[in-house]
Amino acid sequence: MTRTIFSRMTALLISIWLTALSINPPVFATPQHRCAKQGIIALADGSALNTRLAIDGLSKFRGLAGISADEFGMHDAMLFLYRHEGPRAVWLSSTPFSLDIFYLDDALVVTAIHRNLNRRETPTATVIARHFLEMRSDSRYAKKIRQGEQLSWISQPQLNEIIYCY
DSSP states (O other): OHHHHHHHHHHHHHHHHHHHHTOOOOSSOOOGGGOOSEEEEEOTTSOEEEEEEEOSHHHHHHTTTTOOTTTSOTTEEEEEOOSSOEEEOOOOTTOSSOEEEEEEOTTOBEEEEEEEEOOOSSOOOOEEESEEEEEETTOHHHHHOOTTOBOEEOSSSOHHHHTTOO
């Protein structure tokens, strides 16, 4: 039994580590002016979210750690971008407010949701997804989002251009 628990924890930690490192090299070079760090995501009802991008390993590792509720408002989000679908788990050890996590496919359709996650010392359950979006749990915009909903990136450059910057 101990061996099974150890094997599962090891697999989870390796998954988290590889996800944080973004180990895939770029397929092609992208000009630096095409490498945005923020943009706008539109919800199905047309509401706009100011969205920070976590693209490289360091920004994914840091996430929202150390950011106060005053710095991350009700209409703010953080999108964690990945080149490929894979196991995604979220660790909220230093996040000072509760979060809703929205797991997304390559078309930004919500495939799974974890709601009202508090600061924790262990990662969430692993979900297979391409990307994920973090929002404050007390946001009225987060409360609107449902599984199966299509989100839209309405900024330039497009996500498929930005993702190869790092």
